[in-house]
Structures are given as structure tokens and as C-alpha cells.
Amino acid sequence: MNIILKTENLSKRYGAIQALDGLSLTIPRGSVYGILGPNGSGKTTALGIILGAIRANSGSWSWFGEEPGPKHLRNVGSLLEKPNFLPYLSGERNLKIVADIRGAGYETIEPAMIKTGIYDRRMSNFQTYSLGMKQRLGLAAALLGDPEVLVLDEPTNGLDPQGIFDVRQLIMDEARSGRTVILASHILDEVEKVCTHVAVLSKGKLLAQGTTSELLKSADVIEIAAENTEILHAVLEKIIQVRKITRNGNVLELSVDPSTPMELITGPVTRAGLSPTHLVRRATKLESRFLDLIKGDN
Ligand SMILES: Nc1ncnc2c1ncn2[C@@H]1O[C@H](COP(=O)(O)OP(=O)(O)O)[C@@H](O)[C@H]1O
Numbered sequence: 001m002n003i004i005l006k007t008e009n010l011s012k013r014y015g016a017i018q019a020l021d022g023l024s025l026t027i028p029r030g031s032v033y034g035i036l037g038p039n040g041s042g043k044t045t046a047l048g049i050i051l052g053a054i055r056a057n058s059g060s061w062s063w064f065g066e067e068p069g070p071k072h073l074r075n076v077g078s079l080l081e082k083p084n085f086l087p088y089l090s091g092e093r094n095l096k097i098v099a100d101i102r103g104a105g106y107e108t109i110e111p112a113m114i115k116t117g118i119y120d121r122r123m124s125n126f127q128t129y130s131l132g133m134k135q136r137l138g139l140a141a142a143l144l145g146d147p148e149v150l151v152l153d154e155p156t157n158g159l160d161p162q163g164i165f166d167v168r169q170l171i172m173d174e175a176r177s178g179r180t181v182i183l184a185s186h187i188l189d190e191v192e193k194v195c196t197h198v199a200v201l202s203k204g205k206l207l208a209q210g211t212t213s214e215l216l217k218s219a220d221v222i223e224i225a226a227e228n229t230e231i232l233h234a235v236l237e238k239i240i241q242v243r244k245i246t247r248n249g250n251v252l253e254l255s256v257d258p259s260t261p262m263e264l265i266t267g268p269v270t271r272a273g274l275s276p277t278h279l280v281r282r283a284t285k286l287e288s289r290f291l292d293l294i295k296g297d298n
């Protein structure tokens, strides 16, 4: 079974707010799967549903190719937005409680604390932990029982730069050791750095999903216009290097790989008897809809 999680048409409404709107995701085994979207786009709601903490209004999902049930969740470690621990108990004691609840062996506590860098402070009460240490304890809790899947909601929130680096490194190490990671983040840079796959969410809707290199790799935009837009469009859509055509009035905007030579575009156009009345090429780091989506959100 190479699909870890599949969701079909998940929807969730809170009163007038449609938090999730028909979300369908397919998460392959071994991926670091980023759910990328601005605040309020429905990431936490989606994770809450697949973890059985939030009830969906409609839609379905499967874990490991089966109807979701408690036995699957024992194989899924999660860190949701605010880790809930008991303030007057030590980090280690808190992890024992989590291990009891999850049915995870105590022998996984020590390695989890070492990996997340809180082992030295295992005897201190949770309330004395800094924000970064609290987040690390949450990560350690997610690792208890050696689950096959980690579900992490904004795991670098509130961390200092060193903490962010450490957590990203930890995620990549866990992925290398074979764990599948599902990571919700509003930080494009984080998803680009850490994730093999990405789903882009906006207002509860999926805009795109695929491998990170497919979706987020740099693209050039070529703006082109000619006297007959219909014929121009028909010619361009036959060019295999043209990833996408967006119509903007009588200008067509093509998304192409930066290595695509101009001649590959202009050749077929002139051979079709058209002469461009407008031709501009510009580089974009990301496809513009992702930029628009993320822009102004931080
Ligand atoms: N318990 C709730 N009651 C009402 N509205 C909620 C609740 N939880 C989330 N929402 C709303 O649902 C939308 C999606 O929220 P959320 O899933 O937290 O998004 P994200 O994690 O991407 O920031 C937002 O508009 C949010 O305000």
C-alpha cells in the first residue's frame, strides 16, 4: 500500500464559514507532504479531521488504504497547534502520560527526547520550559511509539532561527529514516525546503497538488499577443513545453521552464502565419497564483 492517506471531498463548515470545501488529497508513503496555505485556509481543520478530533460535514478519508479507526491513529504521531501538557509535571512525566494514552512503549521516550534536544531538561516542570522547548516536547510526544506517520501543524511556530533549523532538520531526518510526514505550514520557504510534495490550499479549497519541484520550481512567463488570439492559443497549446496558458485580455501568458528557448515558442507561431504584436519574457520564482496566495499573509 503506497498511499498513506487519501481524503475525498472533505468539507467542514463553522456557521457561515466554509473552512474546508471538498478537499481531496493523496499522500504517498515516504513523502514529506506539505499542506501550504495562508492563515485561515483550512489546514488545521483538515488535520483535525484526519486525526479524528474534528467532525467533517461531508467527505471521507482512509488511512493506509483502510477505513480510519483507532488502530491507524496509533501509527500516527501528531503535533497540533498548541501542545497540551500539564504545567506542574516534568517533560518526561508528561511524555509518560502521552505514552499511556497512545499505548506507546516507555522505551521510546528517551530517544524521542534526545532527538528533539530536550533530554537534558527532562526533569524540569513543563511550566519552566521556553516556547521552543514546549514545541520540542510536542515533537517528542509525536515521536512516541515510533509511528509510521507524523502529522505536524506549523511545527516551527514560535521558534527562534536555531529552533526552526533544528526542527526542519529533524523532519528531514525522520523522512530519511522512512517516516511519512504531513506538514501544515503557511511558510512557503519552509515547504520548499522540507517537503517533497505540496498541496496548496486557499479558503478551504485545493488549488493544486503535486511534487514540490513540479509546483514550486521556477518558471518563466512569456506574454504573447497576435492579431488572432484564437489561432495563437491553438498553436501554443500544442507546444509541449508550455505548461500553462492564462488569457489576459488579448495577451496570452505562458508558463514555461526557464531553459525553454524562445525559438520553441516563436517558431510555431510564425510558421502558423502569425506575427506577434507583443512579446515579453520575464522570470518568476513561483507561479503567480502561489505568490498571490501567499502574499500579504505573514
Ligand atoms: N472552532 C471554530 N469555530 C469557528 N470557526 C473556525 C473554527 N476553527 C476554525 N474556524 C475558521 O475556519 C477557517 C479555517 O481555519 P483553520 O483550519 O484554522 O485554518 P488554518 O489552519 O489554515 O489557519 C478560518 O476561517 C477559521 O476562522
Ligand SMILES: [Mg+2]
Pocket: 040, 043, 044, 045, 081, 153, 154
Ligand atoms: Mg492552522
